[in-house]
Amino acid sequence: xxxxxxxxxxxxxxxxxxxxxxxxxxxxxxxxxxxxxxxxxxxxxxxxxxxxxxxxxxxxxxxxxxxxxxxxxxxxxxxxxxxxxxxxxxxxxxxxxxxxxxxxxxxxxxxxxxxxxxxxxxxxxxxxxxxxxxxxxxxxxxxxxxxxxxxxxxxxxxxxxxxxxxxxxxxxxxxxxxxxxxxxxxxxxxxxxxxxxxxxxxxxx
Numbered sequence: 001x002x003x004x005x006x007x008x009x010x011x012x013x014x015x016x017x018x019x020x021x022x023x024x025x026x027x028x029x030x031x032x033x034x035x036x037x038x039x040x041x042x043x044x045x046x047x048x049x050x051x052x053x054x055x056x057x058x059x060x061x062x063x064x065x066x067x068x069x070x071x072x073x074x075x076x077x078x079x080x081x082x083x084x085x086x087x088x089x090x091x092x093x094x095x096x097x098x099x100x101x102x103x104x105x106x107x108x109x110x111x112x113x114x115x116x117x118x119x120x121x122x123x124x125x126x127x128x129x130x131x132x133x134x135x136x137x138x139x140x141x142x143x144x145x146x147x148x149x150x151x152x153x154x155x156x157x158x159x160x161x162x163x164x165x166x167x168x169x170x171x172x173x174x175x176x177x178x179x180x181x182x183x184x185x186x187x188x189x190x191x192x193x194x195x196x197x198x199x200x201x202x203x204x205x
Contacts, residue, residue, distance in 0.1 A: 054161030
C-alpha cells in the first residue's frame with residue numbers, strides 16, 4: 001500500500017498464505033514497515049454432468065438430483081425445488097441447471113443442461129398391450145403379452161435415469177427378478193417400433 005494516504009488493494013490469484021508489507025510514504029508520516037499475512041481460501045472445484053441422466057418425460061414425477069460434486073451444494077434453475085427436479089414444472093425443452101458449493105466462505109459453481117421430453121404416444125396401450133404383475137411387487141414380476149415384432153429390448157431404469165438391466169425378450173411371457181434392487185419406483189422401457197414405458201413400484205420388506 002502506498003501514496004497520499006490511499007490504501008492499495010490486494011487481490012490473491014492463488015490459494016494459500018501471502019505476506020504483505022506496508023510502509024508509510026507521506027513526508028509527514030514516517031514509520032517502520034508493517035508486515036502481516038493474509039490467508040486466501042481456495043475456490044471449490046465443482047462439477048455437474050446431467051448428460052448421464054435419461055431425458056425425463058414431462059409427466060414424470062419429481063426426482064432427486066444426486067450428480068453434483070462435491071456433495072452438500074445447492075441446485076438452481078427451472079423445475080428445481082431443493083435437490084428435486086420436477087419435469088412438469090420445468091416444461092418440455094432444454095433447461096440449464098446450476099450447482100453451487102460454498103466452502104470456507106468461497107463459492108464455486110458449475111452448470112449443465114437437462115432435456116425434458118414430451119414423450120408423445122408412449123402410453124398407447126392399443127399399440128403395446130403389455131401386462132406387468134404383480135405391481136406393486138415385493139420382488140419378482142411377470143411381463144406378459146409382449147409384442148415380439150415391435151419390441152427389440154426391455155430396459156429397467158431407475159428414477160435417476162440409470163439403466164440397470166437390459167432384456168432381449170425371447171417369449172411373450174417372461175419373469176424379471178427385482179430383489180437385487182432397493183425399494184422404490186422404477187420404469188420398464190420397451191423399445192422397438194417406438195417407445196413404451198410402465199412404472200413399477202418395488203416394496204421389499
